[in-house]
Amino acid sequence: MYLRPLAALLLLSAAAPALAANSAPQPLPIVDTIPAARDIPYPGTMTLKVDATDTDQNIFKVQQTIPVAKAGPMTLLFPAWLPGNHAPRGQVEKVAGLVVKAGGQVLLWKRDPVDVYAFHVDVPSGTRALDVSFSFLSATVADQGRIQVTREMLNLQWEAVSLYPAGYFTRRIPVTATVTYPAGWQAATALRPTATTGNTVTYGTVNYEVLVDSPVFAGKYFRKDDLGQGVTLNTVADSAKELVVSDEVLGKHRELVTQTVKLFGARHFDHYDFLHAITDRMGGIGLEHHRSSENQNDPGYFTDFANSLPDHNLLPHEFTHSWNGKFRRGADMWTPDFKTPMRGSLLWVYEGQTQFWGHVLEARSGLTSKQDKLDALAGIAAALDNRPAREWRSLDDTTNDPVISARRPKGWLSYQRSEDYYNEGLLIWTEADAIIRQGMNGAKGMDDFAKAFFGINDGDWGEVTYTFDDVVSTLNGVYPYTWREFLTDRLTQKDRAPLGGFERSGYKLVYTDTPSNFIKQGMKANKFLDLTYSLGINVAKAKITAVQWNGPAFKAGLTVGPEIVAVNGVPYSEDVLKAAVTAAKGGTAPIRLTLKTDTLVRDVNVQWNGGLRYPKFEKAAGAPDGPLDRLLAARP
Numbered sequence: 146m147y148l149r150p151l152a153a154l155l156l157l158s159a160a161a162p163a164l165a166a167n168s169a170p171q172p173l174p175i176v177d178t179i180p181a182a183r184d185i186p187y188p189g190t191m192t193l194k195v196d197a198t199d200t201d202q203n204i205f206k207v208q209q210t211i212p213v214a215k216a217g218p219m220t221l222l223f224p225a226w227l228p229g230n231h232a233p234r235g236q237v238e239k240v241a242g243l244v245v246k247a248g249g250q251v252l253l254w255k256r257d258p259v260d261v262y263a264f265h266v267d268v269p270s271g272t273r274a275l276d277v278s279f280s281f282l283s284a285t286v287a288d289q290g291r292i293q294v295t296r297e298m299l300n301l302q303w304e305a306v307s308l309y310p311a312g313y314f315t316r317r318i319p320v321t322a323t324v325t326y327p328a329g330w331q332a333a334t335a336l337r338p339t340a341t342t343g344n345t346v347t348y349g350t351v352n353y354e355v356l357v358d359s360p361v362f363a364g365k366y367f368r369k370d371d372l373g374q375g376v377t378l379n380t381v382a383d384s385a386k387e388l389v390v391s392d393e394v395l396g397k398h399r400e401l402v403t404q405t406v407k408l409f410g411a412r413h414f415d416h417y418d419f420l421h422a423i424t425d426r427m428g429g430i431g432l433e434h435h436r437s438s439e440n441q442n443d444p445g446y447f448t449d450f451a452n453s454l455p456d457h458n459l460l461p462h463e464f465t466h467s468w469n470g471k472f473r474r475g476a477d478m479w480t481p482d483f484k485t486p487m488r489g490s491l492l493w494v495y496e497g498q499t500q501f502w503g504h505v506l507e508a509r510s511g512l513t514s515k516q517d518k519l520d521a522l523a524g525i526a527a528a529l530d531n532r533p534a535r536e537w538r539s540l541d542d543t544t545n546d547p548v549i550s551a552r553r554p555k556g557w558l559s560y561q562r563s564e565d566y567y568n569e570g571l572l573i574w575t576e577a578d579a580i581i582r583q584g585m586n587g588a589k590g591m592d593d594f595a596k597a598f599f600g601i602n603d604g605d606w607g608e609v610t611y612t613f614d615d616v617v618s619t620l621n622g623v624y625p626y627t628w629r630e631f632l633t634d635r636l637t638q639k640d641r642a643p644l645g646g647f648e649r650s651g652y653k654l655v656y657t658d659t660p661s662n663f664i665k666q667g668m669k670a671n672k673f674l675d676l677t678y679s680l681g682i683n684v685a686k687a688k689i690t691a692v693q694w695n696g697p698a699f700k701a702g703l704t705v706g707p708e709i710v711a712v713n714g715v716p717y718s719e720d721v722l723k724a725a726v727t728a729a730k731g732g733t734a735p736i737r738l739t740l741k742t743d744t745l746v747r748d749v750n751v752q753w754n755g756g757l758r759y760p761k762f763e764k765a766a767g768a769p770d771g772p773l774d775r776l777l778a779a780r781p
Contacts, residue, residue, distance in 0.1 A: 179220050179263050180312030182481040187310065188214050189274070190319040190350060195306050197363070198327050198344075203294035205281040207306045213247075216270040220311035221245075221254075221277070224304035224357060224483035225262040229432045229470075231478075231489050231547035236281075236290060236305055237262050243279040247272040262484065263311065281305050284428075291428030298364035298381040298427055299327075300420075300439065304357045304483065314481040318353040324361065332363035333379030335418050335436035357483070358434045358471075362420035370395060372402045375416045376464075382423040383444060390447040398460070400779075401510035405464055407780045408506065408592060410600035413472040419460060423447065431459050433466030433499075435606050443670065454666040457512045458521075462503030468599040469502070470495045476610040492544040493636065494616060497570010502595070504571065508777040515777055519762050520661035522575075522647070525568045526654050527760030529642040531678065533694045534562040540569050541636040556705050560694035573635045575646030579772040580631075581624045583649060590776060593623045647762060650771030656758040658727070664759055674719045678758040679726055680736070680751055684709060687717050689740075697753040703740075710746065711739035723757060730756030 189212025196206040213219065225235040245252045245266050252275075257263035268275070283305070284290040293300045301324065309318055325345045326332055336348040336359045351359070364381030368388045372378050378398055382388050406412060418437040422430075423446050432439040440463055442456040475491030489495075508518040529535075543565040555561050578591040598619045602609065613632075620628040635643050644654060656678055660668070668675055673685035681696020682689050687708050692698050709717045712725045713736065725736050735750035 175259055177259070178218070178265065179222075179257065179260060179484070182314050182485065183312060184314045184481070185317060187313045187318040188212060190321060191307075191309070191353070193303075193307050193320055193322045193356075195301065195322070195324045197294075197299055197301055197324055200294055200296050200299070200327055203283045203285050203292075205283060205301070205306050207277075207279050207281060209277040209307060211275045211277060211308070211310060213268050213272050213274055214310070214312075216268045216272060219266050219268045219275075220257075221264045221266065221275075221308040222311050222482070222484055223262045223264075223308055225260075226480060226483050226485065226487050227304060228358070228487075229434070229466075231487060231492065232551055233262075233486070233548075234551065235262060235483070239282045239284075239290070239305070241280050241282050244277070246276040246278075247274075260484070264308070277308060287428070291430065292426070293428065295383075295424070295426040297366060297383050298362065298422060298424060300422070300427060300430070301361040301363070302357075303360065307353075307356075309353050309483075311482075311484065315354040315357070315483065316352045316481075319350050320353050320356050321347065321350045322356060323347040326363050327365070330363045330365055331367040332361050333367075333369070333377075333381075333418055333420055334361040335359040335414075335416070335434065336361075355435075359437060360420065360432075360434065360439055362422060362439070364422075370398070372399045372419075374402050374406050374412065375414065376402045376419070377417070378419045378421055380421040380423060380447075383426055387423045387444055387446075387448060391450075394447060394450045397511045401461055401464065401506060401512060404506055404509040404780060405461075408502070408595050409468050410596045411468075411603035413467055413602070413604070413606045415604070415606065417464075417467060419464070421460070431463055433463050433470055435467060435471040438463035438466065452666060453670075454513060454517055454521075454663055455670045458503055458507050461506040461510070461512065462499055465499045465502045465506065468595075469499045472602075472606065472609060473599055474608050474610055476612050479608055479610050489544040489547065490541070491611070491613065491616075492564075493540065493566040493570040493573065494611075496564070496567045498574050500567045500571040501574040501591075505776060509779040511779070515774075517661075517663050518777060519652075520663040522571075523654060523661070523760045523762045524664060524667070525571065526642060526644055526647065526762075527656075527678065529565065529569050529572065530644065530654065531693070532559050532562065532565075532642070534560045535642070536639055538562050539637045539639055540565055543569075557694055558691065569642065572643045572646060573632070575773065575776075576635075576643055576649070577620070577628075577631070577646075578776050579646045579649035580626060582772040582775065584624050584626065587772075587775065589623055590772070592780075594619055597622060647773060650773035651764050651768045652762040652771075652773065653764070654760060655763045656760055658757040658759070660759040661761055674722065675759075676722070676726065676757075678760065679755060680753050684719070684722065697751050701749050701751045703738075703749060703751070707740040707742050709738055710741045713737050714739075726753065726757055729754050 192210045194208040223235055223237045225233040227234050245254050247269050252266050254264045254266045283293045328344050338346045339349045340347040362381050366382045366385045368380050370378040414436040420437055420439050422441045425444055429441045430439045440459050446453045446456050477488035477490055480487055507513045543562050546564045582590045617628045673683050676682050677693055681693035681698040683691035689705055689707050692703050711717055712721050715721050729736050732754050735752045738749050740747055
């Protein structure tokens with residue numbers, strides 16, 4: 146007999162026994178056995194000895210003595226949350242050969258199962274200090290991480306070669322560090338030596354927070370230049386010829402210091418050391434510290450300065466951080482140790498206003514001409530104004546990106562967003578400056594905010610925290626306005642990029658078929674072809690490295706990765722592709738790209754007939770100077 150489906154279902158449901166309940170465990174509780182940091186003195190001074198002589202295998206060898214507060218359980222921490230990284234980026238995976246001893250006896254250590262940066266040991270009764278040894282296996286090839294050691298130079302970061310005891314504010318833990326460098330090399334750091342024997346240097350005792358904030362650049366080829374105001378430019382290079390610098394170029398760097406101190410009206414360091422590497426061998430870096438900064442520029446920075454425009458912003462940006470980010474810091478970002486997570490809700494001030502002042506000071510000092518700076522700003526404005534991710538993700542959410550992404554490559558950056566608080570923060574503060582200048586008839590601007598907010602407590606190189614309310618209050622002290630609403634809107638809107646600072650100054654963002662000098666140099670330095678605003682792709686060494694969401698290439702089905710073999714049947718070159726885009730302008734025929742992947746060669750037709758497009762700012766001929774023009778002008 147045929148049983149209809151519904152009847153069969155009813156029969157089965159009536160006959161089947163009740164299902165037994167699945168197993169349902171309860172979670173084990175997570176017990177945090179790591180002592181919380183306390184603001185009390187640590188009982189004793191740690192000593193740290195680092196052998197940094199291995200330039201063949203790039204291994205730092207560490208010996209450390211850590212005084213013991215008492216017998217029993219003790220936790221040693223490897224720094225995880227690193228200032229300037231805004232995320233837990235400590236390279237604990239590179240720690241190897243860890244041995245902990247007490248009075249010559251090897252102790253058992255056990256890594257914490259939740260916080261893998263923590264190591265637990267039981268300290269025997271009567272122990273006065275632990276002797277710790279390990280190796281830090283710094284990267285030897287780029288896929289292991291940033292290269293920190295070459296045959297010509299090294300970058301020693303103390304957080305990579307030391308542990309510290311849990312339970313104390315890091316500013317309350319004293320430490321004396323000694324380093325043995327390769328023979329004949331010179332070293333620079335914000336620390337000051339107290340003894341030198343051969344190539345071994347002992348530095349003065351500081352607290353652990355200051356130690357971590359005082360990295361080292363050392364090198365075979367080295368020069369030191371006094372920039373005035375207690376600031377020194379320490380440069381290492383791949384070769385001696387890269388250290389040759391003209392008086393004119395050096396003068397621009399001195400003017401950077403002069404203009405910066407004029408801007409803020411105070412110094413938050415007893416001395417300041419630019420740690421500067423001109424190299425394409427050691428890994429790139431731009432990292433702020435209170436009395437120093439780590440900076441890498443490409444070869445030619447000194448010797449071909451006019452053609453190194455993309456590198457001119459690094460030193461102004463990192464120097465500004467001594468005031469913004471190191472001295473003044475968002476209250477939710479300041480932490481008592483390197484274990485406590487940082488929260489970056491105010492990164493649009495920390496990094497955004499640093500980006501703003503970095504570009505302004507670059508222009509004021511003459512490191513870059515006004516026109517080149519305007520062209521650089523046009524590139525920033527265009528990138529953010531052509532970011533479809535604005536439709537769903539507001540700027541304030543991008544302050545989480547250091548933790549979410551850790552700067553890993555993104556397949557669809559224009560629809561994901563990245564650390565946009567840098568450059569969009571710049572746009573917000575440019576608009577704020579224009580509002581103040583227009584409201585005060587030019588009598589005040591963001592310079593007045595800088596002095597009021599960052600220029601307090603001359604000579605203090607501690608930290609002063611702030612909140613959103615503090616930012617609003619200081620702005621209102623400069624010029625009463627609806628600042629709370631203005632900032633909230635700019636941080637949370639899902640709309641076009643905030644270009645009001647340029648528009649209030651009479652500048653209009655337009656696109657032409659000729660790239661500016663700044664864009665040309667950027668493409669040359671980074672070895673890629675930028676067709677973002679035409680085909681909607683970037684190409685490097687014939688491979689597609691970026692695809693603009695909803696752009697012509699995206700609509701044709703392209704993605705990151707394929708190699709362009711030919712354009713309209715002609716073997717690929719950058720000139721061939723640009724010529725094809727130009728030839729298609731005003732027509733109806735698509736541009737045919739032959740693409741190759743590991744498994745496929747195919748032709749793709751991209752429909753684009755608008756020609757080459759590159760951003761620039763346009764201002765009506767004869768138009769008077771506006772707020773932006775006055776902002777970029779050097780201060781007498």
